[in-house]
Amino acid sequence: MSRLREPDTGCPWDLQQDYLSITPSTLEEAYEVVDAIEKADYAHLKEELGDLLFQVVFYSRLGQEDGYFSFPDIVSELVDKLVRRHPHVFPDGTLHSRVEQGTRDEEAIKANWEALKSEERAAKGKAGILDDVPLTLPALSRAAKLQKRAAGVGFDWADTAGVVGKIEEELAEVKAALAAGDSAAVAGELGDLLFATVNLSRHLKLDAEATLRSGNRKFERRFRYIEDKAREQGVNLESLSLETMDKWWDEAKEGVL
Incomplete structure (x- = not known):
């Protein structure tokens, strides 16, 4: 370099x-x-x-x-951070210290991790729980991270039923905004709906970004099936009716594409 x-x-x-x-x-x-x-x-x-x-x-x-x-500075700071954040692995705060087998308490480890993160945020002058969630994260990932931070202090739904209810509520508000012809309100309510959907992914212990990427790949496979069918029959996609494309889409689904 x-x-x-x-x-x-x-x-x-x-x-x-x-x-x-x-x-x-x-x-x-x-x-x-x-x-x-x-x-x-x-x-x-x-x-x-x-x-x-x-x-x-x-x-x-x-x-x-x-x-x-320098590069060694980056690595050194990373090592220090890993040791500091894992006292359940490095009890004396040194690379060579070890804990006894069978002494790990996962709940205590999680609580200590959150406390350490809080201390680090405070040291950086970021007192708010959400202060250091990067603005440049992909929107779905950032939504999940914001929700996880808030959940860490108890601001969370008790179960998935509550989240599903919130999704239904937000969808109803999207429909109301559409009926009113208010484009600004539609955009706002759609954002709330997406945010609630990410919350459901989080409660189901699914990564929203990975889940949507999987959905994207599924769409690509099924749409390519439509393209292949059109090519086999010697017709252009633009000339196909929506009914025909829907029929082939269903065939792709039945074929587990």
């Missing part, structure tokens, strides 16, 4: 980059790692993890050039 960033003999593209310019690549590489995992493409996963690691190396080089931090 230092060679790529050498002013006179480095790569012109790498030399032009800064922290902000490579953030889109960082997000893309992270999603490609997840994609490889969800496809169980472990041979490809190795390559994707390397690409993601390259992003960390790139940031560390920029930080070193600016006098902020």
